[in-house]
Structure formats: C-alpha cells, structure tokens
Amino acid sequence: xxxxxxxxxxAGPTGLFCAHQLGIIGLKCEIVDNLNKIGGQCIExxxxxxxxxxxxxxxxxxxxxxxxxxxxxxxFKFNFHLNDRVQxxxxxxxxxxxxxxxGKEFHTPNxxxxxxxxxxxxxxxxxKSAEKFDGTSVLYSIKDKTIFKDKSVAIFGGGDSAxxxxxxxxxxxxxxxxxxxxxxxxxPASVKKIKELSEKNIINLFTKYSIKDVxxxxxxxxxxxxxxxxxSKILKADYVLGFFGLIMQLGPIAEWGLNLDxxxxxxxxxxxxxxxxxxxxxxxxxxxPGKLKLILSGFHEGALAARGCFKYARPNEKYRFEFTTxxxxxxxxxxxx
Amino acid sequence: MITCPIFFCAYIxxxxxxxxxxxxxxxxVVEVQNGLTVMEGAVxxxxxxxxxxxxxxxxxxxxxxxxxxxxxxxxxxxxxxEDDMLDQAYEPNSNSRLSCQIMVSxxxxxxxxxxxxxxx
Numbered sequence: 001x002x003x004x005x006x007x008x009x010x011a012g013p014t015g016l017f018c019a020h021q022l023g024i025i026g027l028k029c030e031i032v033d034n035l036n037k038i039g040g041q042c043i044e045x046x047x048x049x050x051x052x053x054x055x056x057x058x059x060x061x062x063x064x065x066x067x068x069x070x071x072x073x074x075x076f077k078f079n080f081h082l083n084d085r086v087q088x089x090x091x092x093x094x095x096x097x098x099x100x101x102x103g104k105e106f107h108t109p110n111x112x113x114x115x116x117x118x119x120x121x122x123x124x125x126x127x128k129s130a131e132k133f134d135g136t137s138v139l140y141s142i143k144d145k146t147i148f149k150d151k152s153v154a155i156f157g158g159g160d161s162a163x164x165x166x167x168x169x170x171x172x173x174x175x176x177x178x179x180x181x182x183x184x185x186x187x188p189a190s191v192k193k194i195k196e197l198s199e200k201n202i203i204n205l206f207t208k209y210s211i212k213d214v215x216x217x218x219x220x221x222x223x224x225x226x227x228x229x230x231x232s233k234i235l236k237a238d239y240v241l242g243f244f245g246l247i248m249q250l251g252p253i254a255e256w257g258l259n260l261d262x263x264x265x266x267x268x269x270x271x272x273x274x275x276x277x278x279x280x281x282x283x284x285x286x287x288x289p290g291k292l293k294l295i296l297s298g299f300h301e302g303a304l305a306a307r308g309c310f311k312y313a314r315p316n317e318k319y320r321f322e323f324t325t326x327x328x329x330x331x332x333x334x335x336x337x
Numbered sequence: 338m339i340t341c342p343i344f345f346c347a348y349i350x351x352x353x354x355x356x357x358x359x360x361x362x363x364x365x366v367v368e369v370q371n372g373l374t375v376m377e378g379a380v381x382x383x384x385x386x387x388x389x390x391x392x393x394x395x396x397x398x399x400x401x402x403x404x405x406x407x408x409x410x411x412x413x414x415x416x417x418x419e420d421d422m423l424d425q426a427y428e429p430n431s432n433s434r435l436s437c438q439i440m441v442s443x444x445x446x447x448x449x450x451x452x453x454x455x456x457x
Contacts, residue, residue, distance in 0.1 A: 045396040117390045126428050158424050180429060185421035228430055245425035247457045248390050248397065293392055
C-alpha cells in the first residue's frame with residue numbers, strides 16, 4: 001500500500017504538467033499509465049508530428065514535448081507506474097483507495113484523472129469466434145516467443161510489429177502473413193525482407209486478404225481468410241496473431257460514477273473537480289462549457305486541479321500563491337538557487 | 338431600410354447535403370458547411386457511429402466510413418498516411434475512408450457515407 005497526496009491517472013502531457021504543479025506547491029504524487037512509456041497520445045500516436053500551438057514553443061514534436069515535460073518534473077522524483085491501469089476507486093474515510101490491474105494499492109485524498117480518451121488497448125479481430133481463443137492461441141502481443149517453435153502461425157497486419165514478428169518467427173515456425181492490401185506501412189527494409197522470404201517460400205504471404213473465421217475443437221486448428229471478392233482460403237494455424245495497432249478505450253473509468261457525458265467527465269471550471277469530492281478530471285477527458293481539447297488547456301486545468309488537491313491533502317494549512325521567480329520555497333523544491 | 342449587402346453576404350454560407358447511414362440502415366441527412374470535414378459534420382450534428390477519438394489528426398481510425406464506388410471515385414484522393422491508418426480500422430475494405438480526411442465542398446453535395454458496425 002502506497003500513501004500519497006495525489007494519484008494521477010494518465011502520463012500524457014496534461015498529467016505530467018499537473019504533476020509539476022503539485023511538486024511546485026509541495027505535494028507528492030504517483031502517476032499510473034497503461035502504456036509502457038511516458039507521454040500518452042503524444043508519444044503513442046504522433047511522436048514525430050510537429051505541434052504548433054504550445055505557448056512560447058513555435059514548433060515541437062510529440063516526443064520533444066514529452067521529453068521536456070519529463071525534464072521539468074525531474075526535481076520532484078515522482079514515481080511512475082507504467083504498464084498498469086487503475087481498475088477500481090473506492091471511498092474509505094474521506095480517502096480514496098485506488099487499485100490497479102497489477103495489484104498495486106494507493107491511499108490518497110485526491111485522484112486526478114488525466115486519461116485522455118482512455119487507455120490504449122490492442123485492436124482485436126472483428127470475428128466473434130476469435131474471442132474463444134483470446135489469450136491462448138489468438139494473441140495481440142508476444143510475451144514468450146518460444147511457444148511458437150515448430151508451430152504454424154498466422155500473422156495479420158501490415159505495420160512494423162506484424163512484419164518484424166513474421167521475420168523473427170519464420171526462423172522457427174511456419175509463418176503466414178496476411179494483410180488487407182498490397183502496400184505495407186512497415187519499414188522499407190522489413191518489407192523487402194518479407195518479399196524475399198515469400199519468394200523463397202519461407203513465409204506464405206497473402207495480400208488483399210482479411211480474417212473470416214478461426215476454427216478448432218478445444219485448441220485452434222485453422223484460420224479462414226477471405227479476399228474482398230469473397231474468395232476464401234483455409235490455413236492451418238496453431239496460433240493467430242493480430243497487429244492492428246492500438247485503440248483507445250475508456251475502460252474502468254466509465255464505472256466510477258462520474259456522470260459521463262459522451263465519454264467525457266463533467267467538471268467545474270474552478271478546480272476541475274468532478275461530482276465526487278477529491279476526484280478531479282483534466283485534459284481531453286474532462287468537459288465543461290467552452291472546453292477546448294488543446295494541450296495548453298490541459299496545462300491550465302492541471303494547474304488549477306493541483307490547487308484543488310491542496311485543500312484535501314493539507315486540510316490544516318492555508319494555500320499560499322507564490323511565483324516560481326520569487327519564492328525561495330519553490331526554488332528549494334526545484335533544487336535551484 | 339437598406340440592408341447592407343456585405344453584412345448580409347456574411348450570413349450566406351455554402352453548404353452541402355451529406356447523408357450518413359448507420360450500420361443498422363438508419364439515415365441522417367444534414368447540411369454541412371463547406372470547409373468542414375465529413376467527420377465534423379457528424380460530430381457537430383450528434384450523429385452516432387463516428388467516434389473521432391483523436392479529433393481529426395488522422396491518428397486513430399475511429400471515424401472510418403465506407404463510400405460506394407460512384408462517390409468514392411469522385412472524392413479527392415487519399416493523402417499519404419490515410420491507408421496506413423485504415424489498416425487499423427474496424428473491417429476496412431477498398432471503399433474505406435477516414436471521414437476526417439474528406440473535406441466538404443459543393444462537389445460533395447449529395448454524398449452518402451456508410452458507417453461500419455463499430456469503430457473500435
């Protein structure tokens with residue numbers, strides 16, 4: 001069990017800057033994110049795309065913005081809990097008990113939800129029959145590649161994950177690669193390699209095909225694929241892997257009783273508190289009249305939510321507004337002279 | 338009283354009629370202002386079936402629609418990256434487009450787009 005002043009759900013730009021503001025006013029926080037890296041959408045969706053509307057930064061990429069935000073909160077040495085997702089929020093004597101999928105438990109008076117459009121999850125096959133094998137022989141990520149040795153593996157997708165795993169697994173498994181069109185979006189070198197392996201009959205390549213059905217009694221035996229013209233083929237498969245990128249799912253947030261309005265959480269604009277005391281929502285996930293889904297709006301919301309957290313974290317102290325340029329207390333916190 | 342013609346003109350906005358057809362067949366016909374995208378037309382009119390999670394930055398594939406051949410070929414061609422995103426859409430086919438990449442103009446008056454069963 002970890003006791004802290006604030007748990008921040010989501011390590012995107014808004015969550016990171018809110019952490020900064022908490023650090024400035026002397027509060028501690030723990031940051032949880034489902035991704036395996038810090039940065040949220042900025043790092044997952046558009047690390048290389050330039051952003052032009054960060055105040056005083058004429059142009060920067062999602063990755064640069066993230067790196068600068070990480071740099072900015074370094075002095076506070078906050079903990080990140082990556083690859084983990086907040087599952088449950090319960091109220092206990094004016095405190096929130098926050099439980100994660102990996103079994104971590106936080107006790108805190110404040111939770112700041114900076115969850116964007118939700119957590120990133122792999123996109124799954126549309127076929128109903130694939131659900132039956134989900135997690136056993138229909139997989140969307142690979143933890144242990146040795147299970148595929150000497151097996152037939154059907155890989156679906158046209159990006160780097162699909163190509164890299166097709167190449168890698170073709171050393172030890174019988175690999176089929178299936179993609180919905182002729183062009184691949186993976187790195188040109190990998191595309192070239194796949195074509196070579198296909199010409200040598202090491203990989204069975206099927207373009208302009210997609211999944212139709214998976215079949216098997218108990219364990220998976222075959223996968224049926226179809227072309228757009230309706231022609232179908234049956235491939236032997238012990239495993240089916242899908243690499244269609246990540247989608248954003250609101251997930252457990254929807255169950256926390258926050259009066260969701262079109263996947264967004266209504267908040268007040270004074271401190272971005274929700275209908276529940278001590279639960280705040282900032283960034284893309286919050287909604288109020290005039291809401292703009294801009295990173296700069298998330299920064300503003302985070303700054304005010306941090307002050308909102310102060311009164312619950314330090315009920316016996318009065319919050320004093322201070323400037324970073326003038327306050328020695330803040331300079332101490334930042335470790336600067 | 339004389340109405341200022343320039344002032345009056347500011348209120349005439351070019352619109353195109355767009356038909357959004359849900360997967361269950363339910364149709365929604367709305368006037369969408371030229372210059373907006375087909376995605377924005379759906380979101381602003383509360384038409385279900387288009388999520389547009391990323392807000393139109395071509396990064397999420399949750400505003401996926403199907404456009405039948407007659408209209409598909411009349412639309413401005415896909416820009417780089419749209420097909421890559423469509424790979425990650427729900428059940429894409431050769432009639433698939435991202436509605437955030439279709440800009441509404443006079444030429445698109447009467448366009449019909451079909452929604453997939455779901456976006457995620």
